[in-house]
Amino acid sequence: MVEAVQDAGVVVTGAGGGIGAALARRFAAEGARVVVNDLDAAKARAVADEIGGIAVPGDASAIVAEARDALGGRVDVYCANAGVASGGSEAAAENVWALAWDVNVMAHVRAAQELLPAWLERGSGRFVSTVSAAGLLTMIGAAPYSVTKHGAYAFAEWLSLTYRHRGLKVHAICPQGVRTDMLDATGSAGDLVLQPTAIEPEDVADALFKGIEEDRFLILPHPEVAGYYQVRAAEPDRWLSNMNHIQQKWEAGR
Ligand SMILES: NC(=O)c1ccc[n+]([C@@H]2O[C@H](COP(=O)([O-])OP(=O)(O)OC[C@H]3O[C@@H](n4cnc5c(N)ncnc54)[C@H](O)[C@@H]3O)[C@@H](O)[C@H]2O)c1
DSSP, X not given: OOGGGTTOEEEETTOSSHHXXXXXXXXXXXXXXXXXXXXXXXXXXXXXXXXXXXXXXXXXXXXXXXXXXXXXXXXXXXXXXXXXXXXXXXXXXXXXXXHHHIIIIIHHHHHHHHHHHHHHHHTOEEEEEEOOXXXXXXXXXXXXXHHHHHHHHHHHHHHHHHHGGGTEEEEEEOOSOBSSHXXXXXXXXXXXXXXXXXXXXXXXXXXXXXXXXXXXXXXXXXXXXXXXXXXXXXXHHHHHHHHHHHHHHHHHHO
């Protein structure tokens, strides 16, 4: 049991399936009271019923107040997990870019706007962002996803460096492939770069809880991502050439 989450009021967005459902199950198993959010109301209710949680369906951007009421007026942990896997190039439609910004970045910003006043007053709060390795690196064939996940990572980093001396804990989870509906929908690029090393949603929950115990910001369920991230920082052109080889392999296989 992780002491920090026992009896805590926890909100997990996009928790009707995949990684969010695994996080919700794990928080419940650790003794937390969990609000299960998803755009898909039936899925949110099914997970909430299973874990003895409370379903608050709807758009992740607009449920913080209702979730807080459902938890008796206090949110201790907020997991900004809902995301959209917007693929495409620079030519992706405006509405594809707009949805990616809205769900992958602005939902986090809007939640923080609602949560921070009470957290700063109390001197405690925990913000968990399900980013992606695409937020540290870049996903082949998915410009809107890569750009907005970099945004989500930057926002989590900004929150952490701005408020850590005032009691805010922030965790950025950056997995590569995880076996969920989203991974199934990533098509041939996902088959090439994500499927071979894909892990289970429960592995992501395990990595988060280890990170909570160790008080770590960056959560890497695929430890090898740390090495890629170092190469990207230290030798950008070598890293870009490596990535371009993968791009060319993907183009040749399509
Ligand atoms: N699966 C992967 O390989 C992988 C890898 C890295 C990061 N991620 C990230 O993990 C998070 C969870 O994805 P997943 O793989 O579990 O996918 P998933 O498709 O299984 O689950 C995502 C859930 O979010 C819900 N959702 C979408 N938009 C929403 C909104 N506006 N408000 C509320 N709910 C919404 C969907 O209905 C769905 O149930 C996402 O942020 C994703 O980008 C996934």
